[in-house]
Amino acid sequence: MKRKKREKVYIVPTIYGFIFSSGAFACWLGALFYSNNLAYLLCFFLIIIFIIGMIQANNNLKGLSLVKVMAQPFSSHTAHENMGLLLFKSESSVSHVRLNIEGRVGANKKAVFSHYNVAEAGSLFSCKLSANPLSRGVHLLNRIKVYSRYPFGLFYVWRFYNVSHELVVHPRPSGHAPLPAMKQEGYYQEDSFSREMGENFHDRKAYEYGDSIRRVDWKAYARHKPLLTKIYDEGNRGALSLNLADAPDDFEKAIQQLCQWSLLCEKSKVKYEVIAGDHSVPLGGGKKHKYQVMKLLSQLEKTV
Amino acid sequence: MIFEKIKDRSLSLGLVFVVALSLLPHMAKYPLEVMAVGGLSLAWRLLFEFKKTQLPHFTIKLFLIILCGAWFFTKYESFIGLESGTSLLLMAMSLKLIDNDRYHDFMIILFTSLLALLAKVLESQSLWITLFGAFDLIIVMSLLLRLHSHAELKFNLKSFLKNGALLILQVSPMMALLFFVFPRISNEMGFASRRQFMNSTPSMKDISPGQVAYIASSDTQVFRVKRMKNGQLSEELAYWRGIVLNHNEGMLWSRSFVEKVSPKKNKMALQNTMSYQQVLLEPVYGHWVFTEDKPQDVQLLSLPKTRLNEYQDGVFTIKNRPNERVVYQTQTLTLKQKKLSKKERLIYLQKPEEKDFRVHFLVSEIRDGARSNIEISKKLLMFYKQHYSYDINSVSVSKTSLSQFLFEKKKGFSEHFANSFAALMRLAEVPARVVVGFHGGEVNAIDHLITITEKDIHTWVEIWSEKHLNWVRVDPTMVVAPLREKLGGQLYHRLSQEQLAKTLSPKQHREVLQKSSHWSKNLAERSFSLVQSMSSWWTLFLLKYDEKGQLNFFKRFGLHKLSGAYLWLVTFLFLVAFYFMYNRKNKKVFRKLPKNEKYFQEFCHFLAKKGWKKKPEEGPMSFVRRVEGQFDGQKQNLAHFSENYILWKYSLPGARVDSKVQGRLLKQLVRQKIIQGP
Numbered sequence: 001m002k003r004k005k006r007e008k009v010y011i012v013p014t015i016y017g018f019i020f021s022s023g024a025f026a027c028w029l030g031a032l033f034y035s036n037n038l039a040y041l042l043c044f045f046l047i048i049i050f051i052i053g054m055i056q057a058n059n060n061l062k063g064l065s066l067v068k069v070m071a072q073p074f075s076s077h078t079a080h081e082n083m084g085l086l087l088f089k090s091e092s093s094v095s096h097v098r099l100n101i102e103g104r105v106g107a108n109k110k111a112v113f114s115h116y117n118v119a120e121a122g123s124l125f126s127c128k129l130s131a132n133p134l135s136r137g138v139h140l141l142n143r144i145k146v147y148s149r150y151p152f153g154l155f156y157v158w159r160f161y162n163v164s165h166e167l168v169v170h171p172r173p174s175g176h177a178p179l180p181a182m183k184q185e186g187y188y189q190e191d192s193f194s195r196e197m198g199e200n201f202h203d204r205k206a207y208e209y210g211d212s213i214r215r216v217d218w219k220a221y222a223r224h225k226p227l228l229t230k231i232y233d234e235g236n237r238g239a240l241s242l243n244l245a246d247a248p249d250d251f252e253k254a255i256q257q258l259c260q261w262s263l264l265c266e267k268s269k270v271k272y273e274v275i276a277g278d279h280s281v282p283l284g285g286g287k288k289h290k291y292q293v294m295k296l297l298s299q300l301e302k303t304v
Numbered sequence: 305m306i307f308e309k310i311k312d313r314s315l316s317l318g319l320v321f322v323v324a325l326s327l328l329p330h331m332a333k334y335p336l337e338v339m340a341v342g343g344l345s346l347a348w349r350l351l352f353e354f355k356k357t358q359l360p361h362f363t364i365k366l367f368l369i370i371l372c373g374a375w376f377f378t379k380y381e382s383f384i385g386l387e388s389g390t391s392l393l394l395m396a397m398s399l400k401l402i403d404n405d406r407y408h409d410f411m412i413i414l415f416t417s418l419l420a421l422l423a424k425v426l427e428s429q430s431l432w433i434t435l436f437g438a439f440d441l442i443i444v445m446s447l448l449l450r451l452h453s454h455a456e457l458k459f460n461l462k463s464f465l466k467n468g469a470l471l472i473l474q475v476s477p478m479m480a481l482l483f484f485v486f487p488r489i490s491n492e493m494g495f496a497s498r499r500q501f502m503n504s505t506p507s508m509k510d511i512s513p514g515q516v517a518y519i520a521s522s523d524t525q526v527f528r529v530k531r532m533k534n535g536q537l538s539e540e541l542a543y544w545r546g547i548v549l550n551h552n553e554g555m556l557w558s559r560s561f562v563e564k565v566s567p568k569k570n571k572m573a574l575q576n577t578m579s580y581q582q583v584l585l586e587p588v589y590g591h592w593v594f595t596e597d598k599p600q601d602v603q604l605l606s607l608p609k610t611r612l613n614e615y616q617d618g619v620f621t622i623k624n625r626p627n628e629r630v631v632y633q634t635q636t637l638t639l640k641q642k643k644l645s646k647k648e649r650l651i652y653l654q655k656p657e658e659k660d661f662r663v664h665f666l667v668s669e670i671r672d673g674a675r676s677n678i679e680i681s682k683k684l685l686m687f688y689k690q691h692y693s694y695d696i697n698s699v700s701v702s703k704t705s706l707s708q709f710l711f712e713k714k715k716g717f718s719e720h721f722a723n724s725f726a727a728l729m730r731l732a733e734v735p736a737r738v739v740v741g742f743h744g745g746e747v748n749a750i751d752h753l754i755t756i757t758e759k760d761i762h763t764w765v766e767i768w769s770e771k772h773l774n775w776v777r778v779d780p781t782m783v784v785a786p787l788r789e790k791l792g793g794q795l796y797h798r799l800s801q802e803q804l805a806k807t808l809s810p811k812q813h814r815e816v817l818q819k820s821s822h823w824s825k826n827l828a829e830r831s832f833s834l835v836q837s838m839s840s841w842w843t844l845f846l847l848k849y850d851e852k853g854q855l856n857f858f859k860r861f862g863l864h865k866l867s868g869a870y871l872w873l874v875t876f877l878f879l880v881a882f883y884f885m886y887n888r889k890n891k892k893v894f895r896k897l898p899k900n901e902k903y904f905q906e907f908c909h910f911l912a913k914k915g916w917k918k919k920p921e922e923g924p925m926s927f928v929r930r931v932e933g934q935f936d937g938q939k940q941n942l943a944h945f946s947e948n949y950i951l952w953k954y955s956l957p958g959a960r961v962d963s964k965v966q967g968r969l970l971k972q973l974v975r976q977k978i979i980q981g982p
Contacts, residue, residue: 037846038429044482
């Protein structure tokens, strides 16, 4: 039988925990030297609060599993808020209160961070992820730490989740160079962009996990049919070829311009390809395509 | 996080309240300067919270710290001691309040307030301090919880207090258990509060005319006593002996040096007798111990035995008397007869320098024809009965001359009669001394204990009897105002002049007093009696539960041989058991889930065991669709079960789904044979 992996929750008293326990000790000394029973009662109260604090702090992080890390590419120069989501699942019998989350990239322990106020027991909840400034490139988010001081601030409780997720830090989108001329090639490729952004209804297919909720045929579902996703035709639109050679001479400014163009294309739902010397991302659109483009831009070096 | 500013104003106001609450019980006993610093800090912080001012600049803070430090060292000169430590703590807490508004400052102030509470608890174990402490803890714990809980939660006073109160309730049973089992260690080392008494009562080392009458104007409770006679509660009025004065200067009496008596080992076993007095003495009269006016032995119950001093004149005192209530037990002894030594005779025959011939004439008159000291005293009592009257108001007379009182004023309070009587006895060559104590008391209708207040203060005389070879009590007030002696001080002082003029018996006076009271006053008196008895019970319980009290407590359950080591072990086991039980209690929350939710989770659990695990991102409907192939014979039941659950969980509030039906469906579904794994 497969044995369930034991979750490791670490706990240490905070500096306030030490002060509090010293207070309880002082109480005990006072009670002993002054033969004072009321001081004994106060001492026992503090001791029990200390124990309850320890149990509740530990239970606050127990039964919490990290389901998924979802991070979008983000710019290195702006402190990026809501750059992704962390999906947690609670298998605990108690709510999780005041969770603080930090993600480590290399030696930078606080590369990404987040916090969550109250998560109901047994619920699935997501935390919005923010990032501290990181250098341009693809960074490996290898460990996520969740910690808390709930309920009395006497204990610091934390646990780690080992993950392996790429954080794409693309160049800052900037530059005022005009977009290259539109290509009228008209070749059509079934990709996520066309599926998501097309306008003419084409067909339905069975719903798959990951399909956009907006494309679900809710009317059919209301008629007791299974969950179906609508498929749309792309229609005949233009396409753009974004080439590093068309951007300014300065390398960094050039990739910033390329980033700016790419984001403009995404925003205006125009298909585009990116060419940077030997590297290229073929014509396309949508989230996956954007991710590929941003990953390419984040990794480009001057030798290209 | 520790430098994070606290932006929630409700939390800051709560902190201001906690500081005010911590200062409150110390207000009466600590110097005005400490309270002034507290008041200033509270006002400043409140103005800051309402955006009327900023927190003080560094230089102002530094100035305040230096000022407070300088004052502290000139006043106390040392950190050691409960009083100086508490003063320092209160000032530090007040100054911290205006230091900053960060998380760190918040936590430090909350912990300091707990120490301020401890300081108060070490001073007094009264019921009021216990209740105050419970309230203070509710506020402090509520603030701690709120500080570490949902940051954007709107402040709600009711739920704020409820959280703290629930926590205290949760903790109380375990606290009580630990209280009983935690091993007490007898404190024979002499560690105790060495605080000076700060009461309004005079030192009681001397009594000048008018002093006792002044004290009698107060209603302050001095002690409560449980008088047991042959195993039953006795409500008789008695004389309570306190201080014996042996040096005379006319109307002024004082106490000169008296030798201590060495402690007599195993003089008696107080606990096993049927007749005794158990006294709960308030910290009003310093180190003096009051005992019933018969030869007594005293045993301290709330303090080590070694702290008791006994003097040759039958006076008892407590060494390093703590400034809190003390419990002791007294019992009548039969003393051996002995002759008065030369030294004692010299002390008790020391006479005043009285030049007035009328005094000497009076003395020779009372001596004339009398064959014993007792007879002399009887003749003088007759003289007092004929010539003097009782006045509850303070009558001022000369301290050194007897004649002014004896031949001019002719009215006074008990100390006038006793002081002059004893002086005259000494002039008549009868060894005499003045005793200051209490006579009277009022019986509490709830617990039947006698409460003695300062209204009952009384002074009388003890003369040496050659016949009995012992000291005999003579009370001149008894012959001047017999009603005062029969009613006791408290009742007598309540009577108006008109009522006093009536010739009624003491019993009739009592009835008149009861009938003339308004029902609301009677109700208030009854309530006061209840509170008084509860307060005494609580204090007696706390003071008596020491090492010996603990052993007696366990003996009641047949545990005769419980040593300290066993108790340490039991305490440790209780703590471990508490840890596991509390953890288990937290897990029980599952059982509190709504039934419909519980049934669905049981359904998921049943399938998970077979390998059909619900994915976290999977909704109930998708999951049921995925597994419906396994329920060939029960597709309808499954559809019904899942639809009911979805309707209950996701529809508008008020949609009703019968949980009994869900339970029945679940029972049928879990009988299904499921193929192992997808």
